[in-house]
Amino acid sequence: xxxxxxxxxxKVTVTGGNVTLSxxxxxxxxxxxxxxxxxxxxxxxxxxxxxxxxxxxxxVPDGYKATRTTQEDFFLLLxxxxxxxxxxxxxASSDLENYAEQFFGPGTRLTVL
Amino acid sequence: AQSVTQPxxxxxxxxxxxxxxxxxxxxxxxxxxxxxVQYPRQGLQLLLKYYxxxxxxxxxxxxxxxxxxxxxxxxLRKASVHxxxxxxxxxxxxxxxxxxYKPTFGKGTSLVVHP
Numbered sequence: 001x002x003x004x005x006x007x008x009x010x011k012v013t014v015t016g017g018n019v020t021l022s023x024x025x026x027x028x029x030x031x032x033x034x035x036x037x038x039x040x041x042x043x044x045x046x047x048x049x050x051x052x053x054x055x056x057x058x059x060v061p062d063g064y065k066a067t068r069t070t071q072e073d074f075f076l077l078l079x080x081x082x083x084x085x086x087x088x089x090x091x092a093s094s095d096l097e098n099y100a101e102q103f104f105g106p107g108t109r110l111t112v113l
Numbered sequence: 114a115q116s117v118t119q120p121x122x123x124x125x126x127x128x129x130x131x132x133x134x135x136x137x138x139x140x141x142x143x144x145x146x147x148x149x150v151q152y153p154r155q156g157l158q159l160l161l162k163y164y165x166x167x168x169x170x171x172x173x174x175x176x177x178x179x180x181x182x183x184x185x186x187x188x189l190r191k192a193s194v195h196x197x198x199x200x201x202x203x204x205x206x207x208x209x210x211x212x213x214y215k216p217t218f219g220k221g222t223s224l225v226v227h228p
Binding site: 004035040041042043044045048056058059090092101102103104105106107 | 217220
């Protein structure tokens with residue numbers, strides 16, 4: 001059974017729209033991450049967290065908020081979506097001992113019109 | 114700041130041929146290094162990892178990689194490529210314990226396998 005799940009798998013919204021991407025992990029991992037993947041840029045870190053209530057800024061945080069409500073759940077929020085945020089979004093988790101080894105979800109494809 | 118360069122955006126090989134995908138890293142200290150694979154319409158999966166120790170590490174499906182501190186490299190190799198290896202491969206670097214817990218990924222190398 002998949003240990004990192006994401007919802008929705010596909011989302012279309014309009015410019016200025018409000019979007020929430022959800023991620024749940026059942027690995028009992030401390031760390032969770034949000035990435036975006038774009039052609040020519042590879043994988044870029046948006047936000048990450050090492051536990052419920054914690055949030056750390058990644059490398060491309062502008063335009064994104066995130067919240068970690070429990071050890072299992074990590075949400076990415078786009079409050080005023082823009083076409084530049086059209087991308088494939090991945091969530092990942094890792095544990096404290098082997099934090100750099102990441103377990104990825106299947107991804108959410110977001111299109112902002 | 115740590116960084117990863119994968120100089121080849123796309124590599125094409127024939128099935129049964131050998132393979133090398135290149136990865137160069139920039140990091141002050143001893144890095145932790147990873148190769149991930151992304152099959153079409155899927156998330157990334159770990160192929161292999163290097164933690165300080167033996168410079169040659171073995172991964173799944175016949176893949177191996179060799180760490181070179183002098184060359185700042187972590188190239189991925191496979192002796193005989195199968196059509197099912199058609200995927201995108203990402204190299205990643207991270208600090209060890211006590212670090213900032215932020216892996217850095219390369220831009221990926223797309224592997225195309227011809228019959």
